[in-house]
Every structure is written in C-alpha cells, then in structure tokens.
Amino acid sequence: MTQPTTPISRRSILRTGAGAALAVPFAGSLLTSCSTKSTSTAPANKTVTVTSYGGSYNDQLTKTILKPFEKKTGIRSTLLANTSLAALKTQVHSGDVQWDLVELTAPEYVQAVNEDLLEKFDYGIISDKGLPSYAKAEYGIKYLSFLFVMAWDQKHIPDGQAPKNWAQFFDQGRYPTKRSVYGQLSDSSVLEAARLAEGIPFDKIYPLDVDAALRYLAKHPGRDKLIYHTANQEPVQQLTSGEVTLSTSFNNRINAARKDGARLNFSSSNGVLAGDYFVVPKGSRNKEAAFRLMNFMSNDADAGADFDQTTNLTLANTPALAKLPAAVADTLPTSPKLAESILVRDDEWWAKNLKATEQRFKLWQAGS
Known part of the structure; x- marks a missing residue:
C-alpha cells in the first residue's frame, strides 16, 4: 500500500x-x-x-x-x-x-x-x-x-531486550532512537501510554490528565524524538524499512506482518483496548x-x-x-491471561473530550 x-x-x-x-x-x-x-x-x-x-x-x-x-x-x-x-x-x-x-x-x-x-x-x-x-x-x-501496543524491529531490538512497559518504550537512554506514534487521537492511545509510563494505575487513568501526559512526552523521549503516523499500515512500513526501530501499532497489524514474514514483534501487556x-x-x-x-x-x-x-x-x-x-x-x-494487564479505553470520556483533546494535542505538536 x-x-x-x-x-x-x-x-x-x-x-x-x-x-x-x-x-x-x-x-x-x-x-x-x-x-x-x-x-x-x-x-x-x-x-x-x-x-x-x-x-x-x-x-x-x-x-x-x-x-x-x-x-x-x-x-x-x-x-x-x-x-x-x-x-x-x-x-x-x-x-x-x-x-x-x-x-x-x-x-x-x-x-x-x-x-x-x-x-x-x-x-x-x-x-x-x-x-x-x-x-x-x-x-x-x-x-x-484492538490492542494499542508497543512494537519493535527484531533485527535491531531482540525480544529479550525489547521494552516491557511504556516507561521503557519512551526511555531515550535505553533506546536512543526516534519512535513513531499514532497521531490520530480518535484511535491512538499515546496519551494513556504516557500516563501508564509515569506509573499511574489502570483505575486512575481516567479522567485523563492530558497536560500531564504531554509534559511526560516532552521529556520522555522529547518532542523532537517523536515521529507521527496517521495510518495503520505506516508503523509496519517504518519498522521494516529501518526508518524507526520502535513504534506504537495495533496487535492485528503486527500479527498480519509477522504472517507475511516481517521480523517484528509486540507486547500485549500494558496495551490499551479499544x-x-x-x-x-x-x-x-x-x-x-x-x-x-x-x-x-x-x-x-x-x-x-x-x-x-x-x-x-x-x-x-x-x-x-x-x-x-x-x-x-x-x-x-x-485472553483471560491479559485481563489484568491491559487498559480498557474509556469510551464515554473520549466521546465527551475528543475534540478538545485533539486541539490541545495539535497545539502541543506545534510547540505551543
């Protein structure tokens, strides 16, 4: 595509x-x-x-x-x-x-x-x-x-060295590289990922503190270390081409790529379900x-x-x-094995706050 x-x-x-x-x-x-x-x-x-x-x-x-x-x-x-x-x-x-x-x-x-x-x-x-x-x-x-997950290129990051949580995913010292994250907040859970990276428990993620999430991303990994994708196939393209070695994606996209022979993997743990x-x-x-x-x-x-x-x-x-x-x-x-380790996206919160949050996110991306 x-x-x-x-x-x-x-x-x-x-x-x-x-x-x-x-x-x-x-x-x-x-x-x-x-x-x-x-x-x-x-x-x-x-x-x-x-x-x-x-x-x-x-x-x-x-x-x-x-x-x-x-x-x-x-x-x-x-x-x-x-x-x-x-x-x-x-x-x-x-x-x-x-x-x-x-x-x-x-x-x-x-x-x-x-x-x-x-x-x-x-x-x-x-x-x-x-x-x-x-x-x-x-x-x-x-x-x-769908699970919003952290994915990696196995050619550069072996599974044993891959991030086990969002704090590790965003840790610039651990992975000194740019990361691709989904910029469409209607589907993306990058803000939830940022709050999870700060150690906020699942039951305290909502109501989502948008400003706190953006402050975290500004420091970890830093605004200039993020590449934004706006389509579901882009992370697979970016990872397989070597443009990035870490990206957010959805579990089904990475599974499909793996079936086609791509050397990619992901972690379901700490994923966000929508x-x-x-x-x-x-x-x-x-x-x-x-x-x-x-x-x-x-x-x-x-x-x-x-x-x-x-x-x-x-x-x-x-x-x-x-x-x-x-x-x-x-x-x-x-899977019942994941029941305690994935966050279920709060549909009502997003239905009420999507437009305002998208505007705030775009201003932040622009440096405001």
Missing part, C-alpha cells in the same frame, strides 16, 4: 478495496452503493440486514460469520458497506428502519445511546458466556477489539434475528477462530481461543 495523502483511521482501512461495490450481495440480495435500504421481502426474523465498512473485511465477515450462521439457523444475511450513525438516526426518526445490525465506533455508540436510538440487547437470546467482560453493554456488544460495536436500531423489524446473529458471533468457537485467523482481528468470542494456537491466543485482548 502506498503512503496516504490524508489521515486514515483504523476503520477507514476496513473500507479499503470497497471501490464502487459498497454492498456485498449475500443470499441473493442485489443492492446499490447509495441505498440505505434492504431489498429483502422475507418474513420478519427470517433475514437480517447488517451494515459495516466494506472492502475485503466485508468479504471476510461474510465467509467466516454470515454464511456459517445461515447454514446453522436458516436466517439469511444482507451485508452493506454504508454504515453511518447519521443514516441510522434518520431511519429511527422517520420510523422507516431498514437496518438490523449496525457497526458503530465507540464514540458513536455513546452518542447513539444518549440520543435513544438503540434497542436494548436481549441477553436472554444472546448468551454472555462467550463474551469478555469489557464487551457486554446494555445497548450493544463491543464485538471487535473497539467497535454492533448495535440494533430502535424499531428494527428483525431484532430477534440480529440478537441470534450476535449470539452466534459471541459463542460459536469455530466461527470465531476462523474470523480471528482470517482477518487478524479479534472477535469478542472467548470460546474461539481454544481453537487458536496458544502463541496467538495468549496475545489477543479476549
């Missing part, structure tokens, strides 16, 4: 490759890229319309989850690639709800709850036995999770089918493991761990 000309978030990467085909036709449905409607005329709860971000990710979601779900239940799925909080809101307010299961970012989820746009999840239909503790919410499930939600719009005519799909996604071990291995992402499905190699399973945010 070429270097981006504009900032790209984690989720926009999922759209890559969608091209003009913004809808993935599944089970016979034919949809256009500009439509927000399902064309299904099936009886209620015999079909479910899902919206996500498109590209190869939608193809993978169809293969690993939706097709096996149909085979097991007989419920057909239509997968769209035009997910949008604005469109969800329009459908709910108009009373013409066409979507049944909608992918939202964490801040969008908080906003949708606050605006009363969502159905409560029915945990009588959805078993929570397969869900990690962080994933279950009243109006949705954080079904997809993720996307699946929600059901208020007024969905197929909400029972949507809940049954969420139950399948959360508890079917084979489907969950296939999803994790195919996408290099992590489904909120703990039974899948037993189907994966231990070397992989133990690094995933769903």
Whole structure:
C-alpha cells in the first residue's frame, strides 16, 4: 500500500478495496452503493440486514460469520458497506428502519445511546458466556477489539531486550532512537501510554490528565524524538524499512506482518483496548434475528477462530481461543491471561473530550 495523502483511521482501512461495490450481495440480495435500504421481502426474523465498512473485511465477515450462521439457523444475511450513525438516526426518526445490525465506533455508540436510538440487547437470546467482560453493554456488544501496543524491529531490538512497559518504550537512554506514534487521537492511545509510563494505575487513568501526559512526552523521549503516523499500515512500513526501530501499532497489524514474514514483534501487556460495536436500531423489524446473529458471533468457537485467523482481528468470542494456537491466543485482548494487564479505553470520556483533546494535542505538536 502506498503512503496516504490524508489521515486514515483504523476503520477507514476496513473500507479499503470497497471501490464502487459498497454492498456485498449475500443470499441473493442485489443492492446499490447509495441505498440505505434492504431489498429483502422475507418474513420478519427470517433475514437480517447488517451494515459495516466494506472492502475485503466485508468479504471476510461474510465467509467466516454470515454464511456459517445461515447454514446453522436458516436466517439469511444482507451485508452493506454504508454504515453511518447519521443514516441510522434518520431511519429511527422517520420510523422507516431498514437496518438490523449496525457497526458503530465507540464514540458513536455513546452518542447513539444518549440520543435513544438503540434497542436494548436481549441477553436472554444472546448468551454472555462467550463474551469478555469489557464487551457486554446494555445497548450493544463491543464485538471487535484492538490492542494499542508497543512494537519493535527484531533485527535491531531482540525480544529479550525489547521494552516491557511504556516507561521503557519512551526511555531515550535505553533506546536512543526516534519512535513513531499514532497521531490520530480518535484511535491512538499515546496519551494513556504516557500516563501508564509515569506509573499511574489502570483505575486512575481516567479522567485523563492530558497536560500531564504531554509534559511526560516532552521529556520522555522529547518532542523532537517523536515521529507521527496517521495510518495503520505506516508503523509496519517504518519498522521494516529501518526508518524507526520502535513504534506504537495495533496487535492485528503486527500479527498480519509477522504472517507475511516481517521480523517484528509486540507486547500485549500494558496495551490499551479499544473497539467497535454492533448495535440494533430502535424499531428494527428483525431484532430477534440480529440478537441470534450476535449470539452466534459471541459463542460459536469455530466461527470465531476462523474470523480471528482470517482477518487478524479479534472477535469478542472467548470460546474461539481454544481453537487458536496458544502463541496467538495468549496475545489477543479476549485472553483471560491479559485481563489484568491491559487498559480498557474509556469510551464515554473520549466521546465527551475528543475534540478538545485533539486541539490541545495539535497545539502541543506545534510547540505551543
């Protein structure tokens, strides 16, 4: 992939490759890229319309989850690639709800709850036995999770000499080199990493002291020792090219690069967990089918493991761990072995403070 000309978030990467085909036709449905409607005329709860971000990710979601779900239940799925909080809101307010299961970012989820746009999840239909503790919410499930981690180039930093915590990662004396950090605060947890480096315990990170985090970064490693990336593929490019030897990244990106032969590694310990939600719009005519799909996604071990291995992402499905190699399973945010050593990003704090924090961060980057 070429270097981006504009900032790209984690989720926009999922759209890559969608091209003009913004809808993935599944089970016979034919949809256009500009439509927000399902064309299904099936009886209620015999079909479910899902919206996500498109590209190869939608193809993978169809293969690993939706097709096996149909085979097991007989419920057909239509997968769209035009997910949008604005469109969800329009459908709910108009009373013409066409979507049944909608992918939202964490801040969008908080906003949708606050605006009363969502159905409560029915945990009588959805078993929570397969869900990690962080994933279950009243109006949705954080079904997809990422770990913001410290990564290194094994050619220059052997695993035995790699940083074991954020204080070591930022220690300029220990690693006299520049570091690449993610500059998009909507996804980046570099400020949390700075507070963790100062020894602040997990339960005291929020409300986030932004100024304290920036003061730490100004000294460790120093403002001039930081390179900022704005797209998910950049850390892998920077590490493999030798531009940097240390970088923040996401666990799935480094795992994918390792599969391709890159000599990179990362530490899940002290990672910061974030993720996307699946929600059901208020007024969905197929909400029972949507809940049954969420139950399948959360508890079917084979489907969950296939999803994790195919996408290099992590489904909120703990039974899948037993189907994966231990070397992989133990690094995933769903692993019970990591429960006490990762920080769960506070979605409500970021939903309220993102804009102001982004402005403060940009001023700091500029030297103000």
